[in-house]
Amino acid sequence: MQIDNRRLLMSFSPHIKTDEDTRSIMTDVIIALLFPLIMAVYFFGWRAAFLTAVSVAACVGFERLYCFVSKKESTISDMSAVVTGMLLAMSLPVSVPVWTVVVGAFFAIVVVKMLYGGLGKNFLNPALAARAFLFSWPALVSVWIKPNLGSSAIRIFGSVSRSALSPDVIASVTPLGKMKQGFLPSVAMGDADVISSLRDVVVGNVAGCIGEVSAVVIIAAAIYLLIRRVITVHIPAAYIGTVAILTFLFPLGGNSPLLWMVYSVCSGGLIFGAVFMATDYTTSPVTPKGRILYGVGCGVLTVFIRYFGAYNEGVMFAILIMNCISCFLDRIVRPRRFGTQKKSRKAVGEDEASEN
Amino acid sequence: MPTNFKGGIYIDVRKSATHKKPIEEMKPPREVIIPILMHKGVPCGPIVDVGEHVKLGQKIAESTAADSAPIHSSVSGTVTAIEPRLHINGEKILSIVIENDFEDETAEAQVSFDRFQSLGADELAILVRDAGIVGLGGSAVPLSQKLLDAAGKVDTLIINGAECEPYITSDNRIMVEYSEELYDGAMIVAKALGIKKSVVAVQSDKAHAIAELRRVLSKKTGVSLCVVHTKYPQGAQRQIITAVTGRELPPEKTPSDIGVITINASTAVAVSRAVREGNPLTTRVVTVSGSAVANPKNLLVRIGTPISELFDACGGFLEHPDRIVAGGPMMGFSQYSLDTPVIKSTNALLAFCRNEDKSSNETTCIHCGKCVGVCPMNLMPLYIYREYKAGKISECEKLNVTDCTECGCCSYICPARISLVSAFRAVKVRLEEKTGEEEENADR
Numbered sequence: 001m002q003i004d005n006r007r008l009l010m011s012f013s014p015h016i017k018t019d020e021d022t023r024s025i026m027t028d029v030i031i032a033l034l035f036p037l038i039m040a041v042y043f044f045g046w047r048a049a050f051l052t053a054v055s056v057a058a059c060v061g062f063e064r065l066y067c068f069v070s071k072k073e074s075t076i077s078d079m080s081a082v083v084t085g086m087l088l089a090m091s092l093p094v095s096v097p098v099w100t101v102v103v104g105a106f107f108a109i110v111v112v113k114m115l116y117g118g119l120g121k122n123f124l125n126p127a128l129a130a131r132a133f134l135f136s137w138p139a140l141v142s143v144w145i146k147p148n149l150g151s152s153a154i155r156i157f158g159s160v161s162r163s164a165l166s167p168d169v170i171a172s173v174t175p176l177g178k179m180k181q182g183f184l185p186s187v188a189m190g191d192a193d194v195i196s197s198l199r200d201v202v203v204g205n206v207a208g209c210i211g212e213v214s215a216v217v218i219i220a221a222a223i224y225l226l227i228r229r230v231i232t233v234h235i236p237a238a239y240i241g242t243v244a245i246l247t248f249l250f251p252l253g254g255n256s257p258l259l260w261m262v263y264s265v266c267s268g269g270l271i272f273g274a275v276f277m278a279t280d281y282t283t284s285p286v287t288p289k290g291r292i293l294y295g296v297g298c299g300v301l302t303v304f305i306r307y308f309g310a311y312n313e314g315v316m317f318a319i320l321i322m323n324c325i326s327c328f329l330d331r332i333v334r335p336r337r338f339g340t341q342k343k344s345r346k347a348v349g350e351d352e353a354s355e356n
Numbered sequence: 357m358p359t360n361f362k363g364g365i366y367i368d369v370r371k372s373a374t375h376k377k378p379i380e381e382m383k384p385p386r387e388v389i390i391p392i393l394m395h396k397g398v399p400c401g402p403i404v405d406v407g408e409h410v411k412l413g414q415k416i417a418e419s420t421a422a423d424s425a426p427i428h429s430s431v432s433g434t435v436t437a438i439e440p441r442l443h444i445n446g447e448k449i450l451s452i453v454i455e456n457d458f459e460d461e462t463a464e465a466q467v468s469f470d471r472f473q474s475l476g477a478d479e480l481a482i483l484v485r486d487a488g489i490v491g492l493g494g495s496a497v498p499l500s501q502k503l504l505d506a507a508g509k510v511d512t513l514i515i516n517g518a519e520c521e522p523y524i525t526s527d528n529r530i531m532v533e534y535s536e537e538l539y540d541g542a543m544i545v546a547k548a549l550g551i552k553k554s555v556v557a558v559q560s561d562k563a564h565a566i567a568e569l570r571r572v573l574s575k576k577t578g579v580s581l582c583v584v585h586t587k588y589p590q591g592a593q594r595q596i597i598t599a600v601t602g603r604e605l606p607p608e609k610t611p612s613d614i615g616v617i618t619i620n621a622s623t624a625v626a627v628s629r630a631v632r633e634g635n636p637l638t639t640r641v642v643t644v645s646g647s648a649v650a651n652p653k654n655l656l657v658r659i660g661t662p663i664s665e666l667f668d669a670c671g672g673f674l675e676h677p678d679r680i681v682a683g684g685p686m687m688g689f690s691q692y693s694l695d696t697p698v699i700k701s702t703n704a705l706l707a708f709c710r711n712e713d714k715s716s717n718e719t720t721c722i723h724c725g726k727c728v729g730v731c732p733m734n735l736m737p738l739y740i741y742r743e744y745k746a747g748k749i750s751e752c753e754k755l756n757v758t759d760c761t762e763c764g765c766c767s768y769i770c771p772a773r774i775s776l777v778s779a780f781r782a783v784k785v786r787l788e789e790k791t792g793e794e795e796e797n798a799d800r
Contacts, residue, residue, distance in 0.1 A: 003677070016367075016686070282723045337756055
């Protein structure tokens with residue numbers, strides 16, 4: 001065969017690359033997020049899926065619009081807007097009005113992500129920052145629906161205001177709401193059977209946000225992400241581990257440390273946050289040590305806010321605070337230079353020489 | 357014994373096309389093109405003239421510099437030109453073109469070899485230098501320089517048979533087919549340097565070579581076998597030392613500073629040949645593979661053979677190749693012409709169809725940290741790249757960019773397809789220029 005030299009491509013080494021790219025990673029995250037979303041539909045009805053779809057559409061739409069207006073090449077094909085959309089909807093209660101999701105999507109995509117330069121440049125997790133923004137209307141985002149009412153209980157479309165809902169549907173309080181006052185949810189909810197109450201908390205048969213209710217399913221999603229090497233174990237393990245240890249050592253209201261710990265870990269958005277929010281690439285450190293420190297920081301702040309803060313929930317603010325110091329962690333926790341014992345630029349031999 | 361190192365990538369080895377194919381001696385070419393630079397160090401100067409008749413194994417270029425290795429003719433015939441020709445590294449380099457007369461009239465060995473039983477480090481260094489032996493695994497460091505550097509300082513000899521780059525099987529076949537010579541070469545070096553502990557390190561994917569070496573080494577003493585983890589870049593000097601000895605080679609040090617000398621498996625065989633038979637380095641084994649090659653092979657070729665003839669010997673191309681690479685896919689050089697010749701360090705020639713090349717457009721860094729996880733040198737590639745993009749070259753230096761061995765793990769794993777290694781190569785060139793300028797200013 002005659003070889004045409006002009007048809008030979010020149011490239012710098014390495015000449016081969018992994019199959020994995022940004023899009024495939026985001027697709028894996030989307031697949032993992034479908035696990036808890038399916039549980040949410042089971043517990044809260046189709047409205048959970050509807051809100052998520054609206055959120056995803058709004059996020060992708062705003063990103064496309066932003067690129068169009070700012071005359072940049074469209075970035076929606078990297079799928080990160082879909083992830084943000086899912087994360088945003090799934091961190092809200094199923095009772096929120098549809099327009100809040102759209103406002104949140106605008107804030108997440110335009111303000112937090114695109115104005116900072118797009119994917120990889122934002123310093124806060126867009127979905128979480130938008131959730132914090134929506135908490136400016138506490139009345140809208142704090143109507144909790146009892147799970148497992150059957151799909152007819154909540155309207156899929158349209159308004160789900162407090163007045164529009166029948167009182168039977170509204171949960172008086174989330175498990176964390178009771179725990180804030182030092183009561184175990186089983187006792188507070190008048191549930192004498194500790195085991196069945198515990199099972200509800202673990203499986204997700206409790207009031208809460210769309211994505212956060214089912215601990216076991218989120219753990220399954222986390223295992224999927226670990227197998228696909230999308231996340232490393234450092235952040236979720238350090239985060240959940242820290243919360244577990246602190247709540248075990250300091251249970252409120254004189255409760256049994258073990259029970260208190262299990263409820264604390266499985267309630268609220270802790271596992272959802274630790275697996276999906278705290279592991280956000282852009283807003284978390286890159287080294288194993290940095291990631292552990294980051295996870296521990298999230299855990300300490302979460303317990304602190306839950307115990308002493310104004311909110312029942314600590315996860316959101318804990319992660320947002322740690323987002324802010326993530327790049328600082330990357331700067332102080334550098335890997336040891338190869339062939340040296342310390343983080344200094346000195347070689348091993350030079351260290352020994354200076355000691356002698 | 358530790359057999360692993362930190363970082364690196366698990367990568368499909370893609371060696372099945374050639375790893376069982378015996379080394380096949382290729383018909384000598386009509387013409388060889390021998391560049392005066394085939395090693396790491398100072399180029400040689402030609403010592404023959406155009407029109408002169410040369411013999412096979414005759415020295416045709418040499419240098420007095422310590423970091424150099426003389427060059428021998430790989431055929432007998434007539435020198436037809438001494439002119440710059442395209443080199444595998446992409447530059448035009450002065451080359452000696454010899455027309456083959458197919459007589460293979462052999463030059464007489466110049467060094468007497470009957471003293472090999474008692475060869476000291478200095479004598480062996482002279483001998484391997486005279487034979488033109490350089491690191492055949494791709495480093496191309498003159499072996500004499502390595503031996504002199506190691507003399508009196510090392511306690512461990514590592515024969516590097518990791519061959520971690522995908523596709524390449526030339527060392528694998530050498531270990532399978534020339535295990536006796538490999539042992540002999542290792543013992544010659546070990547005796548000359550007074551080394552007690554010699555280890556052949558083979559990556560665990562090479563079952564055949566491991567079995568063969570185990571069979572040979574079990575009957576002998578002095579050399580042991582160490583099976584190392586299959587992970588890229590296991591065969592890189594720093595990583596193989598860590599995997600075998602647990603020692604880490606500090607920046608700006610040579611292996612002898614931590615008591616180790618590493619020699620590639622093919623180089624050990626070349627040492628045995630040079631000592632026992634007086635053969636200078638005029639041939640080498642090249643793996644020809646890749647999706648575009650009709651019949652992938654391991655070929656024993658004369659150094660200086662144009663690469664087009666190697667592809668012809670493998671049945672040509674199945675379809676027009678998209679890319680030709682000399683060396684491995686992780687660290688090799690892409691070629692824009694098939695006229696370049698095989699040099700001493702060419703362990704593979706690869707031709708890829710488009711489907712093997714998954715590189716796509718560069719997107720933005722998503723800060724995933726995968727590059728940090730895979731870097732065997734404990735660097736933070738994404739932050740070096742960020743400083744590079746911001747034009748802060750001195751910040752890159754603070755992030756130890758000079759430690760980068762250009763193994764390519766970060767570029768391989770990057771989901772945003774950022775050409776990190778190319779950026780670091782550019783940074784290192786800029787840093788060298790900067791130190792050069794500073795030295796110049798200091799001189800004034």
